[in-house]
Amino acid sequence: MPDPDSMSIPQPAPIHLFICKVASRCNIDCDYCYVYHHVDQGWRQQPSRMSLATAAQLGRRINEHAARHQLPSIEVVMHGGEPLLVGPEYLRQWCDTVDAEVQETKVSFAMQTNGTLFDERALAFCLERNVKVGLSLDGPRTVNDLHRFDRKGRSTFASVERALFLLSQGAGRSIWSGFLSVIDIRSDPLEVYSYLRSFNPKLIELLLPLGHYDLRPPGKDSAESTPYADWMLAIFREWYNERPQTTMIRRFRDVIALLAGATDSSEEWGVQPVDFAVIETNGDIEAVDSLKTTYSGANHLGLNVFRHSFDEMLEVPLVAARQARFESLCETCKSCPVVNICGGGYLPHRYSRNGGFQNPSVYCADLKKLINEVYAVVARDVGECLQ
Amino acid sequence: MDDTGTIHHDPPNERPLSLDLRRIEEVVERDLAGTALGLIVLELRDKRAGGNAKHSSHSSYNQYSTYSMMTIGC
Numbered sequence: 001m002p003d004p005d006s007m008s009i010p011q012p013a014p015i016h017l018f019i020c021k022v023a024s025r026c027n028i029d030c031d032y033c034y035v036y037h038h039v040d041q042g043w044r045q046q047p048s049r050m051s052l053a054t055a056a057q058l059g060r061r062i063n064e065h066a067a068r069h070q071l072p073s074i075e076v077v078m079h080g081g082e083p084l085l086v087g088p089e090y091l092r093q094w095c096d097t098v099d100a101e102v103q104e105t106k107v108s109f110a111m112q113t114n115g116t117l118f119d120e121r122a123l124a125f126c127l128e129r130n131v132k133v134g135l136s137l138d139g140p141r142t143v144n145d146l147h148r149f150d151r152k153g154r155s156t157f158a159s160v161e162r163a164l165f166l167l168s169q170g171a172g173r174s175i176w177s178g179f180l181s182v183i184d185i186r187s188d189p190l191e192v193y194s195y196l197r198s199f200n201p202k203l204i205e206l207l208l209p210l211g212h213y214d215l216r217p218p219g220k221d222s223a224e225s226t227p228y229a230d231w232m233l234a235i236f237r238e239w240y241n242e243r244p245q246t247t248m249i250r251r252f253r254d255v256i257a258l259l260a261g262a263t264d265s266s267e268e269w270g271v272q273p274v275d276f277a278v279i280e281t282n283g284d285i286e287a288v289d290s291l292k293t294t295y296s297g298a299n300h301l302g303l304n305v306f307r308h309s310f311d312e313m314l315e316v317p318l319v320a321a322r323q324a325r326f327e328s329l330c331e332t333c334k335s336c337p338v339v340n341i342c343g344g345g346y347l348p349h350r351y352s353r354n355g356g357f358q359n360p361s362v363y364c365a366d367l368k369k370l371i372n373e374v375y376a377v378v379a380r381d382v383g384e385c386l387q
Numbered sequence: 388m389d390d391t392g393t394i395h396h397d398p399p400n401e402r403p404l405s406l407d408l409r410r411i412e413e414v415v416e417r418d419l420a421g422t423a424l425g426l427i428v429l430e431l432r433d434k435r436a437g438g439n440a441k442h443s444s445h446s447s448y449n450q451y452s453t454y455s456m457m458t459i460g461c
Contacts, residue, residue, distance in 0.1 A: 245422050256424070261405065262431060262434075
């Protein structure tokens with residue numbers, strides 16, 4: 001990571017999103033999980049749930065940050081582990097506790113769940129508090145069952161599908177935000193898309209498996225191979241040509257929006273500052289938790305809501321580098337024609353033991369192919385000259 | 388990366404890619420309403436009013452935040 005003192009940071013971007021580990025444990029055992037199945041095992045030292053005292057202190061820190069930066073609204077996400085392990089009644093108390101401490105901004109709550117514990121009580125809580133719910137599901141049963149097992153190695157599909165019916169029909173639709181789906185290139189992309197699309201989600205986020213130069217992504221046999229681009233492009237062609245289209249696929253949206261000059265996107269794309277913090281159950285403030293796949297402690301900042309503010313987080317070198325995002329990239333990325341779109345790739349995907357994060361993404365060839373083909377299709381449609 | 392563990396990078400030297408949003412908006416209004424491109428234009432117009440920075444990818448929380456493990460945002 002470059003010396004942050006040498007970077008030009010006009011003004012740190014304030015934190016808008018607080019990803020809160022309300023539970024540090026999970027009731028299922030997905031084999032690719034970055035919390036439990038990678039090098040960092042920090043979860044073992046964490047309390048199983050965030051106490052209400054910690055929630056109150058978190059609320060005070062959020063309030064302090066929002067007041068200082070005059071933020072009109074912020075988002076608080078209940079995350080894990082599996083947040084519903086603590087039960088909807090505790091989550092209600094947790095939200096009330098955070099909310100009671102925040103007077104300087106408007107708080108919106110959200111939750112990311114594996115769905116296996118999402119029942120009518122959970123739905124009632126989310127409706128009552130207008131908690132937006134993201135559901136993790138990789139596709140139909142055959143695809144889900146490649147990775148997402150319970151602790152006895154059994155399929156979790158039936159229980160997740162029950163949650164899906166609650167969220168995709170009736171009142172549940174008003175709080176359901178969409179799917180979070182990890183790509184497995186052994187699956188048929190159109191089968192996955194067709195299944196997810198059949199529930200008419202507002203949004204699908206297709207995630208690349210977490211990997212880097214020392215943990216080669218599955219099926220990525222060489223740096224030049226593009227199996228992930230090929231998989232995603234099959235869905236892109238289908239999605240792009242459907243009419244009417246009511247489902248956003250964020251990965252494609254981000255590419256097109258950034259090509260058209262937008263300044264917002266997922267942290268996996270673009271060169272704008274990253275604007276979120278992760279808070280562990282004991283109150284530790286951390287960098288993006290998927291860094292747990294790189295080396296032990298990679299996401300640890302040495303901060304805690306009981307001793308530090310979120311503004312202090314912005315001064316930590318790792319966070320400063322993600323704020324001054326372009327300046328922190330390797331020279332190869334800085335001079336690449338698609339750097340404003342891919343942003344050098346997702347931070348964990350750039351890692352190697354020898355070079356740290358000073359590499360293009362391990363998915364570089366996939367990202368380039370995806371971007372170039374999406375660009376070509378849209379440019380053709382809008383009659384722009386292809387470069 | 389080759390078998391020795393050395394990471395090789397392509398030397399880039401092409402022009403940056405970009406699209407003209409105004410041109411996209413014109414084409415969407417004329418021919419592509421209701422398509423994926425139309426959906427993106429609508430969203431960008433909404434955002435232009437509010438403004439926003441970056442998202443995350445590991446949750447399906449708000450489509451307007453940077454964290455990438457999430458998908459929320461209705």
